[in-house]
Amino acid sequence: MKLLEYEAKRLLESAGIPVPTSLLTEPSDILPTPLLLKSQVPAGGRGKAGGIIVVNTPEELKPAIDKLLNLAIKGFTPKTLLAEEKLNIKKEFYLSILIDRQSAGIKIFAHKNGGVEVEENTNFKSWSINDKKRAEQIGQELADYYEVPDQTFVLQDLIENLYDCFIKNDATLIEINPLILTEENNLIAGDCKMTLDDAAAFRHDWNFEEKPAEANFVTIDPDGNTATIANGAGLAMATVDAAYEAGLKPANFLDIGGGANEATLLKAFKRIVEYKNLQAIIINIFAGITRADEVAKAIVSAKKQIKDLPPLFIRLAGTNYEAAEKILTENNVALLPDLEATLLAAKEVIHD
Template structure:
């Protein structure tokens, strides 16, 4: 379950990670917003800044007109029901900071870069700071990271960020926690300027207080490697993980983990394709669906819609098995989209 920015920041703030002062509001609450302010569209997708989803408003007379335009601005298919209004920070530097699950080492990995912000995806992956968090040795890790970021005098602040973000990650069953940018202000504070968090919805039974909007999708989308050439779509966490593992075992590099869940509709599957196309290096999308509750013909319609609606869609390698498989096969045949009998056959074909 991918949280909206304000939801992610609420979790961070509860764990004492500093966030900007701000207020979430709906379109009927514009009168409560005072400039100067940063307005941020609350949609469950990255890249908002380049698409008009983040606006600095300095004059009170401009607040209502700009906010109304943002409420009506679709970003990669998502229309916000809320905006986040935040204080304008006096920025000295911007860093990238994230925690992810390193599946190879079965550890929580800290990933950081000295050049955060909207251009982070263009950074050389070899230049990132990468460390597994082992035995919760936060002080030494903070010293290392402070040296890497060239802010040695802020090591004690970094230690608080690392320790509290780690606590947020563990306590909330996170799959991914990203702060981009982590802002160093001119008065020497470290603040989470933007935040993305994906929580494991399979752990919801442990969190009866969760009341997230979850109005985006009913699937888990986690980026594993932005340089990966193979994207994966599967249903059920077990099948999704097995699909990723099979891709790795075949010598290929998976870019993502994506579980569309058990009740995915055509619209929700189409949204999965849109998220995948935000990754730059994909040359094939593996679709591995076992239809139980999920209907294979619904997935097939989404595949057809994706080909119609998304320019330059990568090659598709499709396995649909189970509920309404024959109907799906007939639909895809009309568009010359063959089905593979197994994941092994797909991997043999694309390797």
């Protein structure tokens, strides 16, 4: 789950990492100027899209708020604006902590040139950190690397707090970019991206604007002509692959999961029929834990309950296949022998 900047900064602040003085604004709020007004949207490239406004006088505030509340950035319109003190910037650095898949551990990345162009940087400096005790040494080396030796103690604290914040919040990424060194020689988190592990939600009291991304239902092409339903992430991906290979245009990826029942399937059908160019639905179920007869019952029930359902092309195999075949045959629903035959049959009805 990705947090918005103000949510991420609250977590940084409670971990003892300095962030700019700030307020969340409503259009009526009066704030001291000059300040930065920042749109809180879950999208990158915000600054370039005009999502950050420097407000120099109190008179400029209201128009700036109105402007940002109505400005869509990559399809997102903000619910919240963040108003922050304008810092006197001397230098901007890059600092992040993340789960590194290859080493199966936690890593810190740094670059001495922070800011919006950071993706163009090469030669990031990195450290493995699987223990808070490493913070002292990393802070020391970071001070040398950033060429701010007078900030050694501050950076050692910062790394320790960043590591604590990462662990305590079940984060998978915290990116502070830029980490600002002010003219007054303070190190402050200018912007922050934070991603938390959805799997850890059970042990937190999370209440953020963005909800966890849905991993089991993903739209691939909203104009696609064929919807896909499969069980298991791998089979669902493979079904999309095979549909493309057969010349169909799959609209979505859908994994109904193990042990799928009638309710799960009905919900899936209702979402799928929203695709405006939909002409066929492919169902590809390999029943392991899921029982094929349960799926068959759900299909029959969906056909009765959902009007104008596009034609279904069904391939079922595995546990309780015979019972499933019986249910579908009794209800005049055709079964196809394998995925290839299913895709070919679907192709017959597509006309665009």
